Structures are given as C-alpha cells and as structure tokens.
Amino acid sequence: MKTFLEEVVSDIISEKVVDDDLVLVVPSKRASLFLLQKFAQSTSKAGFAPTIYTIEEFIGLVSGLTYASNTQLIFELYQVYKTIHGEKADNFHDFSNWGNTLLQDFNEIDRYLIPQNKLFAYLSAIQETNHWYVKPEKTPMIEAYIEFWNSLEPIYHKFSKHLLNQNIGYQGLVYRKASENIKEYAIDINEGSHYFIGFNALNTSESTIIQSLLDQKKAEIYWDIDPFFIEDAVHDAGYFVRSYLKNWSYFEKNTLKGPAPNYLKEKNINIIGVPRNVSQVKYVGSLLKQFTADSKHSPQRTAVILGDENLLNPLLNSIPDVVSSINITMGLPLSKTPAASLYSEFIALYLNWNSKGWYYNDIISLVSHPYIKRLFKQPEETLTRLYKEIREKNWVYIQPEQLHILSEEDRSILQLLFSRNYTSPGKLLDASIEVAQELKDRFESFGDSISLEYLAKTITVINEIKIYLNKYNFINDIKSFQSLFRELTNKETLDFYGKPLEGIQLMGMLESRNLDFETVIITSLNESILPSGKTSGSFIPFDLKQEFKMPTYKEKDAVYTYHFYRLLQRAKNIYLLYNTEPDVLEGGEKSRFISQLLSENRVKGSIRQIIASPSMSLTVPIKKSIDKDVSVLSLLRERARKGFSPSSLSSYIKDPIDFYKKYVLGIRESEEVEENIAANTFGTIIHASIEILYQPFVGSVLSPEAIRERISLIPEVVRNAFADYYPNVSLTEGKNLIAYHVIQRYLQKFLEMEIVSSRNHKIELLAVEEELSTTIVVEGLEFPICLKGTIDRIDKKDGVLRILDYKTGNTKNSEVEITEWDAITTVSDKGKAFQMMAYSLMYNEKYPTENFEAAIIPFRNLENGFLRFCIKEATGGRYAKKDYTITPATLLEFREQFQLLMRKIFDQEVAFEAPQN
Missing domain, CATH: 3.40.50.300 (P-loop containing nucleotide triphosphate hydrolases)
Structure with a gap:
C-alpha cells in the first residue's frame, strides 16, 4: 500500500528542489510529522527539510496576529460587554454560560467572511418579529431582550477593535485578517513555492487564501480523496471537493491533484x-x-x-x-484526573457553605478523596474519628471548629482544609496553592511521579486563574471561580509522551x-x-x-x-x-x-x-445456609439466658439468616446520619410521646375532658421527644419539618379517637410501656428460655382486658389473623400475630387472666380501628367466623407452637436458611 503522503512526496520531489524555501501546509500537527518522515525516507543524503505549517500556523503567519486562548478571549469579551451594557450587564458567571456561544458565532462570522452589518441587522429583526408581543408598548423584559440583540453588532465591532489593538485575535478574526493580507503576502513568495496538502472542508477565509495563491501560480494543492466519491453526485464524502471543482476558477484550466482509485479495491x-x-x-x-x-x-x-x-x-x-x-x-483531559477532581470538591465545599456549616456529605466526599488521605499524618485515626462523630452525634451540618479538634497530629491540615476565612476567590485560591504545596511534598516523599504530573498541570491552571484574578476585578464570588476552574480543566489536557512514529x-x-x-x-x-x-x-x-x-x-x-x-x-x-x-x-x-x-x-x-457479546453461563443459585456448630449453639444459649424478645423471634420466622446476624452474632446495620427521619425513629418518637401524654392516666378511667387537655401539649411533647432521640437537627425546614407535623397530626387524631371512645365506653388504663419477662421450660432443652419485652399499653375496655401494641408502619388485618396454629411460627407475614401472642403469654404468666384480647393500634390508618388478634375459620371467606378472645386454651396452643419454634432454633441439624423467594 502506497500512502497518500508517500504519493505527494514522490510527486513533489519529481518537480521541485526540496529545501526550506519550500512551504507545505497540512491540516494537523500529526500530518506534518508523518510528512516530514516521508521526506526523510525519500532521500539518502543530508539536506534542508521543507518548511511545514499547519493551516492555523500558516494563517497566523499571514495575518500577523497571535491567537489568544479561549479563556483570555472570554475575559476580554466580558470587558467589552460590560462597557456597552454597564449596570445592566450580567455578572461574569452568568455571562460565561452564554459568552462562549457568542464567541463561537463571532468566530464563524469572520471565518466565513460574512458581511457583519447585514447579518446582525437580519438577526435583530428576526428576534423582534419572533418574540412575544403584538402591542406597541413593550414590557421591561422584552425591551431588555431586544436591547441585547441590538447590542450584538456594537459588541462585535468593539471587541474586534479591542483585540486588534493588542495584536491578538480569536481564530475567525485571525482568518479574516489573513484573507485581507494574502495578496500582500503573495508578492514576496516565489512561484510554486507553496503546497496545500490533504484538505477537504475549507471555510471561506481558507478558500479565499488558497484560491488567491493558486490563481497567482504561487501554490499547488493536493486532495486526499478517491475519485469514487467525486463521481458520485450525492455522496457526502465528496461534497466539498465537488463544490470546489464547480466554483473555483482555478479548476477551469487545471485538474485535481491527488485523487487515486483505492476505495473499491478488495477489503x-x-x-x-x-x-x-x-x-x-x-x-x-x-x-x-x-x-x-x-x-x-x-x-x-x-x-x-x-x-x-x-x-x-x-x-x-x-x-x-x-x-x-x-x-x-x-x-487525557485534566478534568478526568484525581488532582482536578480534588480541587473541584474543595471549591464546591466552600460554594455550598452556609451559616449552619457544611453539609456532612460534602465533608465526607472531600476527606474520602485519596489525595486528602495522603495529607494526613494519621489518616485512619483521623477519618475514623470523624465518621464516628458524624454518626453518633448525628452531625448533619458541621462547623469548622468541630473538625479542628478531631486530631492533634493533623490539626494543621484540618485547619488548612476547613476554615471560615475562605469567603472570597482570592483567599480560596491562596488556600488551594497551599494545599497543592502540601500535596507536592507528600507525592515527592512517596515517589509518586504520576500524581506529581497530575498536580503540576493542575497547579498551572491555578496559577493561570491567579493571573486573571489579579488582572480582572469581576471574578468576585466563588461561583465564578468554580466556573473558571471547570472551564480551564475541561480544556487542558495531559499529553502522553512516546515515539510517535x-x-x-x-x-x-x-x-x-x-x-x-x-x-x-x-x-x-x-x-x-x-x-x-x-x-x-x-x-x-x-x-x-x-x-x-x-x-x-x-x-x-x-x-x-x-x-x-x-x-x-x-x-x-x-x-x-x-x-x-x-x-x-x-x-x-x-x-x-x-x-x-x-x-x-x-x-x-x-x-x-x-x-459480539461476552460468553455467559447461568449459574444455579445456591441456597444460602449456615450450619449450627458448637459455638453458634453456645451463643444461642447465652441469648436464651438474657432473653428473646417477641420481635427477635418474629425475625427468625421471617428470615433465619437475618436472625442469625442480628441476634446471634450481634451484627447491626451501620449507623447512618439521619438527615431525614428514619422509620424506626418515627416510631420511637410516637411511643415516647404517647408515654408522656398518658402517664398521668395510669390507674384511672379515661375521661374525654382529661384527654382533651392533653391535646394542647402535643407540640411540646413531640419537640422534646425529638430533642431526646433525634438531636442536632433543625425541625424548621425540609422533610424533618413535615415529619414533625405528621407525628403531631397522628397523635392529635389518636387522642380525638380516644375522646370519642372514652365517652361511649369505660376505659381503664392499667399500664403504659410495661416491661415484662417470663421463663419458659421447653421440653427437650436442658435450659429454660427467657422471653422478655415491653407492652406499649394495657387497659380494660368495658371490663375486657386488652394488650395493645402501637405500629406506625403499614399493617393489615391478615397479619393478625390465623386459621391454623402452625402458621404463627412458619408463615413470614404472621409475625405481628406471633408478637401479640408472645406479649399475651408474658402478661398472663405474671397476671393470670381468664379471657382477654390483644390488638394493634395502626397509626397510619387509625380510621379503620384497632386490629384485633383472632382465630379465623378456614372456610367462609370474608364472612368466616372470627374468635377474638384469648383464653387459656388459646395460650396453650401458642405455648406448643412456641416450644416447637424453640426446638427448631436450638436443633443443631436444622441450619439457618434464607427464605424462599
């Protein structure tokens, strides 16, 4: 295969003497490198290489201007924009969101040599006819909108003049200037001394420059295209070259150089x-x-x-x-490196600061960064202490001083990272430079050359921002600082080093x-x-x-x-x-x-x-199972001595593996910061509030008047319960405020229901939050089982004893009804029925009672009334007979099921197994 560049070099060598007077213009740096290699391979003796430019370099040479960086351009454009719009001008951050688009449009207007006055007049007229009003009088917003579009032409002209005075330009301005200078440039060059190689889509400026040199016979051009695409009148690959053949006067007398038939060869x-x-x-x-x-x-x-x-x-x-x-x-984009991500986190931390402090997740996100861990002398100890404090003290918002005292050894780094003083871009920039220096020292001591490379490039960006901060006074808030940092890191790249050929x-x-x-x-x-x-x-x-x-x-x-x-x-x-x-x-x-x-x-x-797809094989799911060895049985026996709660045993019924983790091994879910109230905290606050509200009534008959007096106390009682169980969190906003009012509403609704009930029935309150325990001898086990728990409420309604349990989650009638006794210890959704019978058994052991009832008070749907435990006939559907009375016979049936459950739990041959899905 003979490449396009090899064909071009061969052709040029056959026609020209190759020296530094020969100027070759190519689309890219990569192409210039390979082109130079082809020239080197084509000669066996020493000589001068041709002068090779990329198209941008060549046009910059012709124009006499220097290309300004995109960042410099956006600052210069903002300066001009402010001089025109004055006090009405957007701040720099808002401007940067649309300023780049305007800059790109200016670029296109100049690259394509568009008559600016005509285009801006059309654009302004279009916006006036397109938008929003038919009446002659305009609102202030519409006037401002139209004023903006009318100001684009003055901005363009003033901006161009502003740049030309500094001898710099954006790409389009440089191109327009070059197209104006090309005739003057052509006077001083030799005939046929320039070659344009491998171009396709030319803008108007490039086309004007190349055609001017071609028409004066000062240049030649080679096209890297197959004839197949030129001959096909609709193929987009030949779209531009076909238009040049049709519109350039040069091709009226000259043929295309470069096209070679390769595309249709066997591939x-x-x-x-x-x-x-x-x-x-x-x-x-x-x-x-x-x-x-x-x-x-x-x-x-x-x-x-x-x-x-x-x-x-x-x-x-x-x-x-x-x-x-x-x-x-x-x-590699700098924005994808760990160094840039660290500073993005650092800047965002101070952008998100408010009077309450930093949101805890922002703190965790920053200190979890691998580079931050390198800064600490004792990273494990310092970070473990931080996480522990956040969890245990429920720090949702954190002040700097709370962080400074975490570690004496790392106090200086904590003070550098977390300060009240970084309120301006300048102070935050100085802190960023200090952090960079600390990181540099750490990376050098570790010999981490890659991290040093990332950091060096990031420091370059930070120093560039410092130059802009010193030069321009409109980067006056951290949001603008963040926007500038993000823009620079998105555009900067870390170049790979290697052997390019x-x-x-x-x-x-x-x-x-x-x-x-x-x-x-x-x-x-x-x-x-x-x-x-x-x-x-x-x-x-x-x-x-x-x-x-x-x-x-x-x-x-x-x-x-x-x-x-x-x-x-x-x-x-x-x-x-x-x-x-x-x-x-x-x-x-x-x-x-x-x-x-x-x-x-x-x-x-x-x-x-x-x-193509990766090979896949279906694996047969292995049923999760944990055997009971001697150590497990020992732990179970210790648990039996201390006492099983009804909820722990219902956990076994639902999922034995979960029971094993929580109640045998003692593994609890890791504590999390409750920024929004959790379900268990919600229930805890309701339990605590009811205990306070009802404690004065214990031992007495409830009266509507006494209950009504307690309603006014609900806000204070709930607020105190929050302070006890859910400290360090504001109840003035967000989901916590909603939860605070929902709990009050639940309690008010419950007390109002109690007022009606106490008016129509005699309700004697016997106890609230009664702690009970009992020891049960299980046949086949050498040791007794302790069963313990707290009954939420015990009362008598019209002489009938009731064991009552509060539930704040979703509860259905089917969960408290059984048709067969063996279901109470084998069916997972009968856990609430099991708990009520366990409470009933404990109460009856301490206070033997002939007949009584057990029920759940469902706070989420109080309008449906209490959900009473019952034994339901297996037939009859919704009209099946239900027995709500708990009798000695009922307790005997439950005791038998309880003993079966205990023997199963302590049976070494019965493994803990995950439930079937």
Missing part, C-alpha cells in the same frame, strides 16, 4: 455490534492481542480511532500486555487526517457520535445560516462522512464497532455510515457482520 470489512461502550474497548483489546500474535501484521500500520474520545481511559486499561508499543495522539496509533477522528493505515479499528459508530447529529450551540438561526452560506449540521455531517471514508480508502483490514444497546448517554442507533456501506455494490463476502 476485509468487519462490522461488529457490541453491547455497551466498555465492551467495545474490551473487544478492541482482544483484536490487538490477535494482531500481535500474527507475524504478518505490522503495528506501525495499525490505527485505533475512537469515535467517542471519552473511551480513552477504559481503552488504555483494556490494551493487553503483549502489545509492546502504542502511540497516543489524544491527551512507532507502534499502534491511537487517535481521534480529526487526528487521522492525511494518514493511511492497512488496519483500521473505528469505535462508537452510532448516530449522534459518528456522525454527531444536530447540535445548535449558536445564536444564529438555521435559515439565516443558510442565507449567508454558513455551515450547518448538514455540512458537519459531510465533514464526518469524508473523514470516515477517507480512513477506509487505502485500508485493507477494517473493523467497525458500534453499540448494540443505544441510549441517550452512549449514542443512538447504528450509524448511517454502516447502512451506507452495506448498500454499496461491493464484492460478495467482503463485508462480514457479527454481534
């Missing part, structure tokens, strides 16, 4: 569908492993093109060890211009990625762009089409990967490029389609 094309993005890079890794094992395969003639450049990191982690060398053209080439689509490879792997061939689809990012409407012949998404699609097919022109082995599972984040359906390839009249069998 091995593989179209591979892979599920999800990470699977694509894994598949690329497997392909590279195959190529390395094949001695006929040349790594130098292999390229991996990332359609989505965000796949760089996962791809680097998927390259097999057998690949000896790889050259990466793309840089050796090994497998890994690059993005634009870096592949002018380069040819025998083997090409292209990833992410999905709509909205390749091609990128319709994106606006402009204040100029589509129809106005068409009128002034500015590029739209149609031209953008043609650019992508050219680059895609250009890669395929000379390649022999082609692997095209796409995501078979399209979604919003990872691209749309299979790319139209693939459909277009499949519709071509190619040699049968030259295109192979496969769907």
Whole structure:
C-alpha cells in the first residue's frame, strides 16, 4: 500500500528542489510529522527539510496576529460587554454560560467572511418579529431582550477593535485578517513555492487564501480523496471537493491533484455490534492481542480511532500486555484526573457553605478523596474519628471548629482544609496553592511521579486563574471561580509522551487526517457520535445560516462522512464497532455510515457482520445456609439466658439468616446520619410521646375532658421527644419539618379517637410501656428460655382486658389473623400475630387472666380501628367466623407452637436458611 503522503512526496520531489524555501501546509500537527518522515525516507543524503505549517500556523503567519486562548478571549469579551451594557450587564458567571456561544458565532462570522452589518441587522429583526408581543408598548423584559440583540453588532465591532489593538485575535478574526493580507503576502513568495496538502472542508477565509495563491501560480494543492466519491453526485464524502471543482476558477484550466482509485479495491470489512461502550474497548483489546500474535501484521500500520474520545481511559486499561508499543495522539483531559477532581470538591465545599456549616456529605466526599488521605499524618485515626462523630452525634451540618479538634497530629491540615476565612476567590485560591504545596511534598516523599504530573498541570491552571484574578476585578464570588476552574480543566489536557512514529496509533477522528493505515479499528459508530447529529450551540438561526452560506449540521455531517471514508480508502483490514444497546448517554442507533456501506455494490463476502457479546453461563443459585456448630449453639444459649424478645423471634420466622446476624452474632446495620427521619425513629418518637401524654392516666378511667387537655401539649411533647432521640437537627425546614407535623397530626387524631371512645365506653388504663419477662421450660432443652419485652399499653375496655401494641408502619388485618396454629411460627407475614401472642403469654404468666384480647393500634390508618388478634375459620371467606378472645386454651396452643419454634432454633441439624423467594 502506497500512502497518500508517500504519493505527494514522490510527486513533489519529481518537480521541485526540496529545501526550506519550500512551504507545505497540512491540516494537523500529526500530518506534518508523518510528512516530514516521508521526506526523510525519500532521500539518502543530508539536506534542508521543507518548511511545514499547519493551516492555523500558516494563517497566523499571514495575518500577523497571535491567537489568544479561549479563556483570555472570554475575559476580554466580558470587558467589552460590560462597557456597552454597564449596570445592566450580567455578572461574569452568568455571562460565561452564554459568552462562549457568542464567541463561537463571532468566530464563524469572520471565518466565513460574512458581511457583519447585514447579518446582525437580519438577526435583530428576526428576534423582534419572533418574540412575544403584538402591542406597541413593550414590557421591561422584552425591551431588555431586544436591547441585547441590538447590542450584538456594537459588541462585535468593539471587541474586534479591542483585540486588534493588542495584536491578538480569536481564530475567525485571525482568518479574516489573513484573507485581507494574502495578496500582500503573495508578492514576496516565489512561484510554486507553496503546497496545500490533504484538505477537504475549507471555510471561506481558507478558500479565499488558497484560491488567491493558486490563481497567482504561487501554490499547488493536493486532495486526499478517491475519485469514487467525486463521481458520485450525492455522496457526502465528496461534497466539498465537488463544490470546489464547480466554483473555483482555478479548476477551469487545471485538474485535481491527488485523487487515486483505492476505495473499491478488495477489503476485509468487519462490522461488529457490541453491547455497551466498555465492551467495545474490551473487544478492541482482544483484536490487538490477535494482531500481535500474527507475524504478518505490522503495528506501525495499525490505527485505533475512537469515535467517542471519552473511551480513552477504559481503552488504555483494556490494551493487553503483549502489545509492546502504542502511540497516543489524544491527551487525557485534566478534568478526568484525581488532582482536578480534588480541587473541584474543595471549591464546591466552600460554594455550598452556609451559616449552619457544611453539609456532612460534602465533608465526607472531600476527606474520602485519596489525595486528602495522603495529607494526613494519621489518616485512619483521623477519618475514623470523624465518621464516628458524624454518626453518633448525628452531625448533619458541621462547623469548622468541630473538625479542628478531631486530631492533634493533623490539626494543621484540618485547619488548612476547613476554615471560615475562605469567603472570597482570592483567599480560596491562596488556600488551594497551599494545599497543592502540601500535596507536592507528600507525592515527592512517596515517589509518586504520576500524581506529581497530575498536580503540576493542575497547579498551572491555578496559577493561570491567579493571573486573571489579579488582572480582572469581576471574578468576585466563588461561583465564578468554580466556573473558571471547570472551564480551564475541561480544556487542558495531559499529553502522553512516546515515539510517535512507532507502534499502534491511537487517535481521534480529526487526528487521522492525511494518514493511511492497512488496519483500521473505528469505535462508537452510532448516530449522534459518528456522525454527531444536530447540535445548535449558536445564536444564529438555521435559515439565516443558510442565507449567508454558513455551515450547518448538514455540512458537519459531510465533514464526518469524508473523514470516515477517507480512513477506509487505502485500508485493507477494517473493523467497525458500534453499540448494540443505544441510549441517550452512549449514542443512538447504528450509524448511517454502516447502512451506507452495506448498500454499496461491493464484492460478495467482503463485508462480514457479527454481534459480539461476552460468553455467559447461568449459574444455579445456591441456597444460602449456615450450619449450627458448637459455638453458634453456645451463643444461642447465652441469648436464651438474657432473653428473646417477641420481635427477635418474629425475625427468625421471617428470615433465619437475618436472625442469625442480628441476634446471634450481634451484627447491626451501620449507623447512618439521619438527615431525614428514619422509620424506626418515627416510631420511637410516637411511643415516647404517647408515654408522656398518658402517664398521668395510669390507674384511672379515661375521661374525654382529661384527654382533651392533653391535646394542647402535643407540640411540646413531640419537640422534646425529638430533642431526646433525634438531636442536632433543625425541625424548621425540609422533610424533618413535615415529619414533625405528621407525628403531631397522628397523635392529635389518636387522642380525638380516644375522646370519642372514652365517652361511649369505660376505659381503664392499667399500664403504659410495661416491661415484662417470663421463663419458659421447653421440653427437650436442658435450659429454660427467657422471653422478655415491653407492652406499649394495657387497659380494660368495658371490663375486657386488652394488650395493645402501637405500629406506625403499614399493617393489615391478615397479619393478625390465623386459621391454623402452625402458621404463627412458619408463615413470614404472621409475625405481628406471633408478637401479640408472645406479649399475651408474658402478661398472663405474671397476671393470670381468664379471657382477654390483644390488638394493634395502626397509626397510619387509625380510621379503620384497632386490629384485633383472632382465630379465623378456614372456610367462609370474608364472612368466616372470627374468635377474638384469648383464653387459656388459646395460650396453650401458642405455648406448643412456641416450644416447637424453640426446638427448631436450638436443633443443631436444622441450619439457618434464607427464605424462599
């Protein structure tokens, strides 16, 4: 395979003397490097190399201007914007959200040499007719809106003049200036001394410059395109070259140089569908492993093109060890490095500061960063203490002083990281530099060169921000500081070092211009990625762009089409990967490029389609089971001595594994900060509040008047309960405020129901929160079982004793009704029935009672009344007979089931097993 650059070099050498007077202009730095290599390979003696420029460098040379950075431009534009709009101007943070779009539009206007006055007049008129009003009088908002659009032309002219006075420019301004200077530039150069190599989509400025030199015979141009795409009148790959053939006067007498018929030659094309993005890079890794094992395969003639450049990191982690060398053209975005993420967290921490302090999750997020852990002398001790304090003291919001006292050894670092003083961008910037210096010292002591590289680039960005802070006075809040930091880190990259002419080439689509490879792997061939689809990012409407012949998404699609097919022109082995599972984040359906390839009249069998997916095997789920050894039985016996609660035994019925973890091993779920009240805390507060409200009535008959007097105490009682069980949290906002009022409403509703009940019935309150325990001898066990628990309320209603249990969760009648006694210890949703009978058994052991009832008070649906335990006939459906009375016979039946349950729990042959789903 003879590459395009080899053909060009061969042609130039046959016509010209190669020295530094020969000027070659190419689309990219990568192309210039490979072009220079081809010249070196074409000669056997020493000599001067030609002068090679990228198109941007060449145009900068012709214009006499220096390119300003994007960051500098946005600051300069804001200065101009403020001088025009004065007090009405947006602050810098708000401006930065739309200023880049305006800058891009200015760029396009100049690159395409659009008559500015005419375009801005049209744009202003369009906005006036498009928006919101038909009446002659305008609202202040509409007046401000129209004023903004009318100000774009003055902003443009003043901004251009402002930059030219400094001899700098944005790309479009440099291009416009170069197109004005090209005739003067051409006077001083020799005939045929310039060559433009491998261009396709030229803007108007580039086209004007190149045509001017061609018409004066000062230059020649080579096109990297196959005749197939030029001859096809509708193929987008030849869209631009066909328009140049038609519109350039140069081609009335001259033919195209460069096109060579390679595209229709035999190729091995593989179209591979892979599920999800990470699977694509894994598949690329497997392909590279195959190529390395094949001695006929040349790594130098292999390229991996990332359609989505965000796949760089996962791809680097998927390259097999057998690949000896790889050259990466793309840089790693600084924003993806740990150093940048640390400062993003640090700045966000101070942006989110309020008078209550820092939200605890923001603190945890920062101190959990691996670089922050490097700063501490005793990271484990300091962080463990912090997490413990947050959990145990329920710190939802944290003040700096609470953090400073966590560790004497790490106090200085804690004071550096957490301070009240970083209230301005300048102070926060100084702190950021101090943190960077501390990190630098730590990384050097650890010999961590990669982290030092990340940090060095980040410090460069921080120092650049310091320059802007000193130069401009409008970065006066932390939000603007954050916006500037984010913008700079998104644009900065960490470049990889290597041997650019050796090994497998890994690059993005634009870096592949002018380069040819025998083997090409292209990833992410999905709509909205390749091609990128319709994106606006402009204040100029589509129809106005068409009128002034500015590029739209149609031209953008043609650019992508050219680059895609250009890669395929000379390649022999082609692997095209796409995501078979399209979604919003990872691209749309299979790319139209693939459909277009499949519709071509190619040699049968030259295109192979496969769907690749990782091998999968279904594993038979293993039932989770824990055997009871001697140590487990010993722990169970100790638990039996201390006492089982009804809720712990109902936990065994529901899930023996959960019972084993909680009540045998004593493993509890880790405590979390309750920023929003948890279900168990909700219930605890209701229990505590009712105890306080009803304690004065114990031993007496409830009266409507006495209960009504207690209603006024509800807010204070609930507030005190919160203070006892849920401290350090404000009840003035958010979900906690809602919970506070919901609990009050539950209690008020309950007391109102009690008023009605006490008016119609005689209710004698015997006890609240009564603690009971009893010892039960189980046949077959050598030791007794202690059963203990707290009964929420015991009373008599019209002489009938009631054992009552409060529930704040969802409770149904079916949970307190049984038809067969064995269900109470074997069916998981009968846990509440089991608990009520266990309480009844304990009460009866201490206070023998002939007949009584047990019921649940369901706070979530009080209107349905108390849910009474009952034994229900198995037949009869909803009309089945129900027995609500607990008698000695009832307790005897339950005692038998309780003994069966205990023997099962202590049976060494019966393992703890997870319930069937």
